[in-house]
Amino acid sequence: SSPSPSPGDTSVLAGVYGPAEVKGSRELPDRAALEVLLRPKVGLPGVLERSREQLLRQTCEAVLLGVLHPRTAITLVLQVLNDAGSLLSCCLNAACMGLLDAGLPLASLFCGVTCALDPNGAIGLDPTSRQEQEARAVLTFAIDSAERKVLMATSKGSCSVEEMQQCLAAAQRAADTIFQFYRDSVRRKYSKS
Amino acid sequence: LSICFRTVEPLEYYRRFLKENCRPDGRELGEFRATTVNHFLSSGSITTADGSALVKLGNTTVICGVKAELAAPAVDAANKGYIVPNVELPSLCSTRFRSGPPGEEAQAASQFIADVIENSQIIAKEDLCIANGKLAWVLYCDIICLDYDGNILDASTFALLAALKNVQLPSVTINEETGLSEVNFKQKNPLVVREHPVATSFAIFDDTLLIVDPTAEEEDLATGTVTIVTDDEGRLCSVHKPGGSPLTGAKLQDCITRAITRHKEVKKLIEKVIKSIKPK
Numbered sequence: 001s002s003p004s005p006s007p008g009d010t011s012v013l014a015g016v017y018g019p020a021e022v023k024g025s026r027e028l029p030d031r032a033a034l035e036v037l038l039r040p041k042v043g044l045p046g047v048l049e050r051s052r053e054q055l056l057r058q059t060c061e062a063v064l065l066g067v068l069h070p071r072t073a074i075t076l077v078l079q080v081l082n083d084a085g086s087l088l089s090c091c092l093n094a095a096c097m098g099l100l101d102a103g104l105p106l107a108s109l110f111c112g113v114t115c116a117l118d119p120n121g122a123i124g125l126d127p128t129s130r131q132e133q134e135a136r137a138v139l140t141f142a143i144d145s146a147e148r149k150v151l152m153a154t155s156k157g158s159c160s161v162e163e164m165q166q167c168l169a170a171a172q173r174a175a176d177t178i179f180q181f182y183r184d185s186v187r188r189k190y191s192k193s
Numbered sequence: 194l195s196i197c198f199r200t201v202e203p204l205e206y207y208r209r210f211l212k213e214n215c216r217p218d219g220r221e222l223g224e225f226r227a228t229t230v231n232h233f234l235s236s237g238s239i240t241t242a243d244g245s246a247l248v249k250l251g252n253t254t255v256i257c258g259v260k261a262e263l264a265a266p267a268v269d270a271a272n273k274g275y276i277v278p279n280v281e282l283p284s285l286c287s288t289r290f291r292s293g294p295p296g297e298e299a300q301a302a303s304q305f306i307a308d309v310i311e312n313s314q315i316i317a318k319e320d321l322c323i324a325n326g327k328l329a330w331v332l333y334c335d336i337i338c339l340d341y342d343g344n345i346l347d348a349s350t351f352a353l354l355a356a357l358k359n360v361q362l363p364s365v366t367i368n369e370e371t372g373l374s375e376v377n378f379k380q381k382n383p384l385v386v387r388e389h390p391v392a393t394s395f396a397i398f399d400d401t402l403l404i405v406d407p408t409a410e411e412e413d414l415a416t417g418t419v420t421i422v423t424d425d426e427g428r429l430c431s432v433h434k435p436g437g438s439p440l441t442g443a444k445l446q447d448c449i450t451r452a453i454t455r456h457k458e459v460k461k462l463i464e465k466v467i468k469s470i471k472p473k
Contacts, residue, residue: 050297051304058436062417139432149439153419155432158312161449164429168442 009084012091014098018074026073031066033073038091041080052088056095059142059152065105074104085128086114088140088154097182101189109145110152111178114138115167117159123170139167143175204414211402218251218408223451225406226251228459230355230466244360244384248352251408252342254286257352258335259360263374266322266329274321274329278306280336280349287341287409298345305433306336306349309422313390313430316357320385323365328374330362332384343409346420346433350392355463360384390430391459393452394420400438405451419445421452425460 019032026033036057038049045053060076076098078091092112099106116127116135124131132138137157144151150168159167199206199217210216220226231247242258249255266273280302284292295303310316321330334356336349361381367374396407396415407415417437422430429449434440 047300047304047307050300054297054301055435058417060436062436062438142436144439147439147441149441150434150445151439152436153432153434153445155429156308156312158314158424158428158430160428161446164432164449165442165446168445172442 009082010086010090011081012087012094013079013081014091014094015077015079016074016098016102016104017077018102019069019072019104020074022071022073027071028066030070032064032069034061034064034066035073035075036060036095037075037077039077039079041083052091055088055152055154056091059092059110060095060099062151063106063108063110063144064099065107068105083129085130085132086126086140088112089114089126089142092140092142092152093178097185100182100186107146109179109182110142111145111175111182112140112142112152113171113174113178114140115171117157117163117167121163123163123167125170125174137163139164139171141168141171143172145175145179148172148175203410207411207414208399211398211404216404216411220406222402222404225455225458226253226408228351228462230351230462242356243362244356244358246352246355246359248348248355250344250348250351250406252340253338253344253348254340255336255338255345255348255352257337257349257356259356260333260335261360261362262331262333263323263328263365263376264331266326270318271326272322273318275331276310276316276318276321276334277331278310278334278336278353279303280306280338280345282338282341282345286338289341301435302336302345302349305346305420305431306334306353309350309390309392309431310353313388313422313424315354315386315388315390316384317387323374324367328365328367332357332360341409343407343412344394347392347394347406350390350422351459354386354389354391355466357384358386358463358467388424388430389456389460389463390422390424391452391456392420392422392431393448393455394418395448395451397438397440403444403448405455419448421448423449423452423456425456427453427456 036053038053089112096110116124116131117137119136137159139155142152229249243261244259247256282290282299284290363376363378364380365374365376395403396411397417420433424430
C-alpha cells in the first residue's frame with residue numbers, strides 16, 4: 001500500500017512555541033531546552049504519552065540545532081484529533097512539519113513510517129487500527145532526510161531480525177514520498193504570497 | 194590533573210580513551226560490567242514477596258519484587274490474568290532524581306517493561322487464570338532502583354525475569370457450595386516462565402561509535418541510546434531507539450548481533466542461579 005502522511009483519518013495538530021523565555025531550573029546554558037507535550041484525544045496523558053513524549057523529544061533534539069538558541073525554551077504541543085492507526089508516525093510527521101513551519105534551524109528533516117507484519121509475514125505500511133491489532137508485529141521508524149538513517153525505532157510484538165531489516169528497507173523507501181510531500185507543502189505555502 | 198580535566202572537559206577526556214578503543218573503567222567498547230543476581234534462600238531477597246530478585250550490573254543495583262493478588266478478570270478477557278509492572282527511580286538511587294511523582298525517565302522505563310512483557314509473552318496471561326470469568330491472579334511487579342549507574346533498562350528487564358522465575362503461587366480452589374475462593378499456602382506451584390527476554394543497551398558516541406552497557410557518566414555524554422530485547426529463539430521482542438543520533442541499518446544489525454550473544458550469556462547466568470537454589 002502506498003504511504004501517506006496522515007493515513008486514513010489519523011490526524012494530529014502540532015503547535016510550536018519558541019525560542020522563548022525559559023523558567024529557571026529548566027534553563028540549559030549551551031542549548032535550547034525542548035519540551036514535548038502529547039495530548040491524547042480523550043482522557044489525561046498517562047504513562048504511554050510520557051513514553052512517546054520522550055521518543056519524540058529525543059528525535060527532535062537530534063535534528064534541532066539547539067546550540068543556536070542557548071538559554072531558551074522551545075515547546076512542541078501535539079494534540080491528537082483522531083486515531084485510526086499509525087498514530088506515532090503521524091505525530092512524528094506533524095512534529096517535523098511544525099518545526100519546519102516555525103522556521104527553527106534543523107540539521108535535517110525526519111519523517112515517521114509505521115510497518116505492520118501480518119500473520120503471514122507480509123509487510124504493510126501505514127496500517128489502520130484494525131491492521132495493527134491483527135498484526136504479529138508493528139514497527140515505527142523515524143527516518144532522516146540526509147542519508148535515510150534511522151533516527152528513532154520502536155517495536156510492538158516480536159519479529160525475526162530479517163523481517164525487521166525488510167521493514168526498515170520498506171520504511172526508507174517510503175520516506176521519499178513523505179519528504180516530497182513536505183517539499184510540496186512548503187512550496188505551496190510560500191508560492192501563495 | 195586528570196581529575197581536573199575530567200570535570201572541565203568530560204567529552205574530550207572520554208574521547209582520549211575511545212581513541213584507544215577502551216573506556217575509563219578499563220572495559221572494552223563491547224564489554225559488559227560484572228553482572229550478579231541474588232536469590233537468597235528459595236524465597237528470593239524479599240521474604241514478604243511471592244518472588245524477588247536483586248540484580249547488579251556493575252554499580253547499577255535494581256531490585257524486583259513480585260506480589261500476587263486475586264482479582265476478577267476483565268470482561269473482554271475472561272480467561273486472562275494481569276501483570277502490572279512499575280519502575281521506580283527514587284531519589285535515593287541518584288542525585289539526578291527528585292522525590293515526588295515519577296519523572297519522565299521512570300514512566301518511560303515502566304512503559305518499556307510493560308512492552309517487553311507484552312511483546313515477549315514472558316508469561317502467558319491465560320496461565321494466571323484460576324476460574325474463567327471469576328478469578329485470576331494479578332502480578333504486581335515492582336522494580337526499584339537502589340543505585341543508579343546507567344543502563345537501567347537492561348538491569349530492570351533482568352531483575353523482572355529473575356524475580357518471575359522465583360515466583361511460587363499458592364494453589365487456589367473455588368468452593369463449589371459457597372462460591373468463595375480458598376487459598377492453600379502450603380501447596381505452591383512455580384510460575385511458568387515461557388520466554389526469557391534479555392535487554393542489551395548501547396550508547397552512541399559522536400554519531401558513530403557504539404559502546405555497550407553505558408555507565409551513568411557515559412549516558413550523559415552520549416548522543417543517543419539503543420536497546421534491543423531478544424528472546425530465546427533469537428527473535429526481536431523490542432527495538433527501542435528513542436531518538437538520538439541517526440544509525441544506518443548495518444549499525445543496527447551490529448547491535449542486534451551483539452544482543453543475541455549477550456542473551457546466551459545472561460541465560461546461562463540465570464540457569465546457574467536457579468540450579469544453586471536448594472529445593473525446599
